[in-house]
Amino acid sequence: MKALILNERRTVSLVDHPKPEASAPTDVVVRVVQTGICGTDRSVLVGKFPAEPGVVMGHEAVGFVDAVGSAVTAHKPGDRVVINPTLYCGSCPSCLRGHWDFCANKAGTEVGLDLDGAFAEFIRLPERFVHTLPEGMDFDRAVGVEPLACALNNIEAGRLEAGETAVIVGGGPVGVVCAMAARHHGARVLLIEPDPYRQELCRKVFAQDGDGRVTVHTPDEAEPARRGDVVIDTVGSLLEQSLGYAAARGRVVIMGYNSKATATVRPLEILQRGLQIIGAGDYNSQLFPKAIELARWLPLERLVTHRFPLERHEEAFAALAASPGTPYSALKVVLVPE
Structure with missing residues (x-):
C-alpha cells in the first residue's frame, strides 16, 4: 500500500509499505477514506513534538472496515467507522482506576507517532478503538470527531x-x-x-x-x-x-x-x-462515544477547506505553514488515499 512515513530529517515521504493484516484475534483493518492533518502532525514536522522516524504518520481517520480478526464481534467488512487513536493497555494501575488517558504503557502505542498511523491506504487497530459511525453522518463531519x-x-x-x-x-x-x-x-x-x-x-x-x-x-x-x-x-x-x-x-x-x-x-x-x-492531558477514551454523539449536532464539516491525495502531501502540509516561509492557506486539510 501507499503510506507517508516520517524521515530522520522531519519530512515525510510517500513509500510502498506492507499492508497491515488482521493477524491478532481482535484486530480490525480499516480502509482509510480520509485522514485529517492534526496540529500535532504539523508540530512534528516543525520540530515542536517528537515522533519515531520510520513511522506512518496520521491519526484522525475515517473509513470502511476491510478485514477483522477471528474474535471481532462489533464490526464487519464494509462498516463505516471512525478511529480512536488514543490507545491504552487496560491493565496498568492508571487504567485499572479508569484513567485510561494516563496509561503507563504508552510506548509504542501512539498512533502516527510511534505506531503506524493513517496517512496510508489501510490502518490496523484493536477492535475497541474502532467505532461505527451513525447512519447518515458523512465522512467530512466524522473526520472531526477525534x-x-x-x-x-x-x-x-x-x-x-x-x-x-x-x-x-x-x-x-x-x-x-x-x-x-x-x-x-x-x-x-x-x-x-x-x-x-x-x-x-x-x-x-x-x-x-x-x-x-x-x-x-x-x-x-x-x-x-x-x-x-x-x-x-x-x-x-x-x-x-x-x-x-x-x-x-x-x-x-x-x-x-x-x-x-x-x-x-x-x-x-x-x-x-x-x-x-x-x-487536561489526553482525552479518556470514555469520551469518544460522547464525541460521536455530539458530532450529530455540530457542523464539523465546515472545518474542511482543502483535500489532497497522498501524492500531493507537500502541498497539503505547506497549506498549514509546515514548510519554512509559507503562510497559512487552509483551515482543516485532509489527505485522501487514491
Whole structure:
C-alpha cells in the first residue's frame, strides 16, 4: 500500500509499505477514506513534538472496515467507522482506576507517532478503538470527531458552564472545534487568532449560525473587560497571554502540544486573582462515544477547506505553514488515499 512515513530529517515521504493484516484475534483493518492533518502532525514536522522516524504518520481517520480478526464481534467488512487513536493497555494501575488517558504503557502505542498511523491506504487497530459511525453522518463531519473528543476533554477539565464566557486562544481547526463545543455548552465564546487568513475562515464558519455567540478577534482586540471564565490555550505555547485573558477566579486550560514551550508566571498574580492552571492531558477514551454523539449536532464539516491525495502531501502540509516561509492557506486539510 501507499503510506507517508516520517524521515530522520522531519519530512515525510510517500513509500510502498506492507499492508497491515488482521493477524491478532481482535484486530480490525480499516480502509482509510480520509485522514485529517492534526496540529500535532504539523508540530512534528516543525520540530515542536517528537515522533519515531520510520513511522506512518496520521491519526484522525475515517473509513470502511476491510478485514477483522477471528474474535471481532462489533464490526464487519464494509462498516463505516471512525478511529480512536488514543490507545491504552487496560491493565496498568492508571487504567485499572479508569484513567485510561494516563496509561503507563504508552510506548509504542501512539498512533502516527510511534505506531503506524493513517496517512496510508489501510490502518490496523484493536477492535475497541474502532467505532461505527451513525447512519447518515458523512465522512467530512466524522473526520472531526477525534478533534472534538480533544475539545470536550479540555472543556470538561475547565468545568465550563452555560452562561459563562470562554476564550479560545488559537483559531486553527481544534480552536474552532473548541469554540463549537463551548457554544453548544451554552457559553459565549471569544476566539482569538492573529493570522488574518485564518481569522476570515473562522468568521465564515460561524457567520452561518447568525446568533453572534462566537466572535473572532485579533489578540489586540481582546478587551481586558471581556475576560473569560475559562481560557483554553489550543496552541500550547501561550500560557502567559492566556492568563491575561482570564477573569478573576478564571480557569486556564493548557491544550496544545509543544515540547519546546516555556512560560514565566507570577505566583502572586495567580494567588490574588484566584486563577487555576489546568493540564487536561489526553482525552479518556470514555469520551469518544460522547464525541460521536455530539458530532450529530455540530457542523464539523465546515472545518474542511482543502483535500489532497497522498501524492500531493507537500502541498497539503505547506497549506498549514509546515514548510519554512509559507503562510497559512487552509483551515482543516485532509489527505485522501487514491
